Amino acid sequence: DVKVTQSSRYLVKRTGEKVFLECVQDMDHENMFWYRQDPGLGLRLIYFSYDVKMKEKGDIPEGYSVSREKKERFSLILESASTNQTSMYLCASSPPDRTYEQYFGPGTRLTVT
Amino acid sequence: AQSVTQLDSQVPVFEEAPVELRCNYSSSVSVYLFWYVQYPNQGLQLLLKYLSGSTLVKGINGFEAEFNKSQTSFHLRKPSVHISDTAEYFCAVSRGYQKVTFGTGTKLQVIP
Numbered sequence: 392d393v394k395v396t397q398s399s400r401y402l403v404k405r406t407g408e409k410v411f412l413e414c415v416q417d418m419d420h421e422n423m424f425w426y427r428q429d430p431g432l433g434l435r436l437i438y439f440s441y442d443v444k445m446k447e448k449g450d451i452p453e454g455y456s457v458s459r460e461k462k463e464r465f466s467l468i469l470e471s472a473s474t475n476q477t478s479m480y481l482c483a484s485s486p487p488d489r490t491y492e493q494y495f496g497p498g499t500r501l502t503v504t
Numbered sequence: 505a506q507s508v509t510q511l512d513s514q515v516p517v518f519e520e521a522p523v524e525l526r527c528n529y530s531s532s533v534s535v536y537l538f539w540y541v542q543y544p545n546q547g548l549q550l551l552l553k554y555l556s557g558s559t560l561v562k563g564i565n566g567f568e569a570e571f572n573k574s575q576t577s578f579h580l581r582k583p584s585v586h587i588s589d590t591a592e593y594f595c596a597v598s599r600g601y602q603k604v605t606f607g608t609g610t611k612l613q614v615i616p
Contacts, residue, residue, distance in 0.1 A: 490602065
């Protein structure tokens with residue numbers, strides 16, 4: 392069974408802080424993704440990675456960066472958190488030939504005050 | 505560019521009644537279509553997928569969806585819902601191995 396874990400379920404940070412969200416998967420998947428989920432907007436892709444040290448911008452990369460130093464771990468970084476980054480953040484992974492078959496973590500609800 | 509539209513943000517339905525959650529897609533080329541489900545306080549999980557072949561696709565927990573190319577739709581159905589089906593359902597589209605685009609979600613509320 393694929394397992395995707397995220398470092399925190401709930402996180403509260405102050406405006407201007409640097410925030411790290413960690414994601415780990417245990418199925419040796421090449422692809423990993425970061426989404427944010429907002430009511431009425433569904434899931435929006437922030438960044439994805441198809442291999443170690445590789446990354447591609449998604450639909451809303453502004454204000455975010457990512458790091459993938461190891462295959463199993465994909466980190467999302469908010470360089471200077473702002474209140475409009477308050478959201479649910481979801482991490483996912485997939486096999487390389489089945490990008491649509493994504494396995495999601497439980498999410499991190501981030502509140503920036 | 506590809507996109508999906510979920511016409512209903514919330515659908516209340518009584519337990520044991522049938523339900524249909526609507527999804528329309530937009531793409532100039534052939535696409536793959538999916539439904540994902542998100543139970544409360546959990547991540548999303550794949551419910552069913554259409555890649556090719558039969559237009560009627562069966563998924564987990566008794567759900568099915570029908571791909572209709574002429575109407576560019578991929579509606580999700582279940583003949584009899586249970587309380588445990590209460591969740592948010594996301595329609596999604598992709599072209600081949602490219603990224604998946606998700607709809608805005610439909611919250612299914614099953615009323616006892």
